[in-house]
Amino acid sequence: MNPITVLVNGEAQQIPAERKLSEVVDAHTASRSGVAVAVDGEVVPRALWPEHALAEGARIEILTAVQGG
Amino acid sequence: MTEPLKIADRSYDSRLIMGTGGAPSLEILREALITSGTRLTTVAMRRVGTGTRGSILELLTELGIEILPNTAGCLTAGDAVLTARLAREALGNSWVKLEVIADERTLLPDPIELLDAARTLVDDGFTVLPYTNDDPVLARKLEDVGCAAVMPLGSPIGSGLGIRNPHNIELIVEAAGVPVILDAGIGSASDAALAMELGCAGVLLASAVTRAQRPALMAAAMRDAVAAGYASREAGRIPRRRFALASSPSRDESPAF
Numbered sequence: 001m002n003p004i005t006v007l008v009n010g011e012a013q014q015i016p017a018e019r020k021l022s023e024v025v026d027a028h029t030a031s032r033s034g035v036a037v038a039v040d041g042e043v044v045p046r047a048l049w050p051e052h053a054l055a056e057g058a059r060i061e062i063l064t065a066v067q068g069g
Numbered sequence: 070m071t072e073p074l075k076i077a078d079r080s081y082d083s084r085l086i087m088g089t090g091g092a093p094s095l096e097i098l099r100e101a102l103i104t105s106g107t108r109l110t111t112v113a114m115r116r117v118g119t120g121t122r123g124s125i126l127e128l129l130t131e132l133g134i135e136i137l138p139n140t141a142g143c144l145t146a147g148d149a150v151l152t153a154r155l156a157r158e159a160l161g162n163s164w165v166k167l168e169v170i171a172d173e174r175t176l177l178p179d180p181i182e183l184l185d186a187a188r189t190l191v192d193d194g195f196t197v198l199p200y201t202n203d204d205p206v207l208a209r210k211l212e213d214v215g216c217a218a219v220m221p222l223g224s225p226i227g228s229g230l231g232i233r234n235p236h237n238i239e240l241i242v243e244a245a246g247v248p249v250i251l252d253a254g255i256g257s258a259s260d261a262a263l264a265m266e267l268g269c270a271g272v273l274l275a276s277a278v279t280r281a282q283r284p285a286l287m288a289a290a291m292r293d294a295v296a297a298g299y300a301s302r303e304a305g306r307i308p309r310r311r312f313a314l315a316s317s318p319s320r321d322e323s324p325a326f
Contacts, residue, residue: 068113
């Protein structure tokens with residue numbers, strides 16, 4: 001399979017087409033605690049990350065809490 | 070002496086809600102939070118790797134302070150709803166300080182997007198605490214859609230201009246069936262005391278403390294001002310008079326010199 005391009009926190013990234021969301025998240029952050037993920041504007045619950053397949057052009061947002069407000 | 074602050078099904082033994090933004094370091098923030106006596110504190114949601122990630126949650130957990138995620142920076146109802154849902158997923162917390170701002174220059178709430186987002190989040194099971202304009206009509210509508218509190222601004226975020234329209238805050242308090250929290254614009258302790266004297270149930274502030282020259286000292290001042298303002302309101306102030314009213318007995322009982 002050809003690699004696909006996805007946007008991770010706004011940055012284009014090439015990944016193998018079979019790569020699941022959990023692997024993308026782990027490559028991006030050292031700790032999963034206090035982290036949440038949306039794909040194409042919808043929250044993907046943590047429990048579903050290992051099975052969540054990604055399509056070409058998927059917009060992945062990985063967020064955590066920071067000082068603010 | 071001070072009754073606890075009750076919001077939805079929770080109660081807090083401090084009426085000062087702190088934000089964590091603007092502190093020069095986590096150590097300074099830590100000292101200010103402890104001194105303030107706050108029991109509820111806001112955090113923002115941002116992309117990982119762009120801030121001091123993780124550490125703020127560890128600090129608040131260590132201090133036993135409840136976390137109130139906000140939707141700061143969101144310009145549309147859709148963005149705010151998604152941010153609130155991400156915060157719920159990340160923190161396991163269905164409370165949200167709802168912010169939907171109209172532009173970056175004033176950071177004033179966009180009333181139409183705010184009401185829309187509030188309705189959606191209440192329907193989705195959130196406990197919604199909206200940051201709102203000092204508009205009595207909007208405050209009433211936010212309460213009508215099921216918000217657990219209303220949080221009108223005193224003046225723009227971070228401006229330190231205090232409460233520009235005390236009359237509107239009083240009107241909001243008089244009509245509200247939910248707690249009114251003065252949110253944004255507090256600059257000094259007298260502003261916080263005034264908010265409480267106007268009948269607010271609490272005060273939410275960040276910059277006034279975190280950007281003060283001595284944050285912990287200002288945190289102490291705000292803690293005391295909120296408590297003093299609350300007591301002053303509860304005590305029932307004397308009416309204002311145009312002329313003096315002697316506090317000593319009348320001349321009839323004076324010695325005849």
